[in-house]
Amino acid sequence: MPNTDTDKKMLHKLGFTLRETLGEGKFSNVKVATSTKHKEPLAIKVVDRRRVSQESVQKFLPRELSILRKLDHPNIVQTLEIFDMTNEMVYIVMESAGTDLQQLVQKMGKMPCVPDARDIFVQVVGAVCYLHGCNIVHLDIKCENILLSADGRQAKIADFSLSKEVSSVPELSTTFCGTESYVAQELWLRFPHDAKKVDVWSLGVVLFAMVTGSLPFHGCLCNMVQNQQQGVLHLRGVSQLPEPCQALIVQMLQFFPHTRPSMEQVASNRGILPRDCVGLSLFCSINAVEKKLLSSLSSCGCGWD
Incomplete structure (x- = not known):
């Protein structure tokens, strides 16, 4: 699992505050977040490259990030920002849901x-x-x-x-x-x-x-x-x-x-x-x-x- 304390510190520097967990996976988790620049409810997907398989690092994750940057539809969850920390963490900021x-x-x-x-x-x-x-x-x-x-x-x-x-x-x-x-x-x-x-x-x-x-x-x-x-x-x-x-x-x-x-x-x-x-x-x-x-x-x- 990603290191929650490290994530909190990094995201705080970027203007985000992590709150409760929405979902957990082996290599990532999704948390409720608030932001100083986004007023709407947010969710942040935290991915730790160091814990992900080589196939995911080289194939699936780059593919996901590329696609997320292209999507624009009212019935697809909007990706607001992507912070791609080289060789380590990826933070995907998206709108939250009820x-x-x-x-x-x-x-x-x-x-x-x-x-x-x-x-x-x-x-x-x-x-x-x-x-x-x-x-x-x-x-x-x-x-x-x-x-x-x-x-x-x-x-x-x-x-x-x-x-x-x-x-x-x-x-x-x-x-x-x-x-x-x-x-x-x-x-x-x-x-x-x-x-x-x-x-x-x-x-x-x-x-x-x-x-x-x-x-x-x-x-x-x-x-x-x-x-x-x-x-x-x-x-x-x-x-x-x-x-x-x-x-x-x-x-x-x-x-x-x-x-x-x-x-x-x-x-x-x-x-x-x-x-x-x-x-x-x-x-x-x-x-x-x-x-x-x-x-x-x-x-x-x-x-x-």
Whole structure:
């Protein structure tokens, strides 16, 4: 773990005060922070290069920092500053959040498709579409990495430690990473894969978890792949979902990657967008392309109702 006392002293010199811990990992932790120059609530990710594997130092960490510097979307956690101390510490200063989707699902048990799940999901879809449009894949989309405002209305994707840039021409990746319950079969089976379709699968798992209160697939490798091949329609809670929501989950959790939709196709799905443009606050938080999409589809009377 990073040395907390050393971190506090260094960050104090930079104008930050560390407070309670939000999350801990083997090589990094995330702490609440305050600042003399940023008025909004902050979180600081502290990474100790000296404790990180050589692969992470040479590959994953530089990739993460490069991507964080490029991102600009209302539904992606904003990185405010990066302090890269040569050969030692990295401090990533970002906006903080009230809670995350995992905590909300655990609290609610499951979320009503309309409006709760739909209004959060459409924001996350917009963010992943933006990433894929920039030829960036996240590769660790999960409920814990979707942060929410204190009122639960605004969603933002976080944690780009496994993300990477890909070619604009579809190519097969050989990077195997992610969180087991959210990982598609092609990663379990160690097949070269389309990384964007891996994100689509993981987002489908997120949607399933939101509306049923549980994860669709779990267990050992053999059981996981077998269960994924059987699909989700037979799983508990799915038959009670509105048909458009069922259909979208089934599409995103197709066993064979080439049969899954692209994120652009998910975004244009006539079932995910609400008739009322999911409220003024969300409508104002998205970009011009997403506003146009919401307006055109809501005029068709589309939704999960």
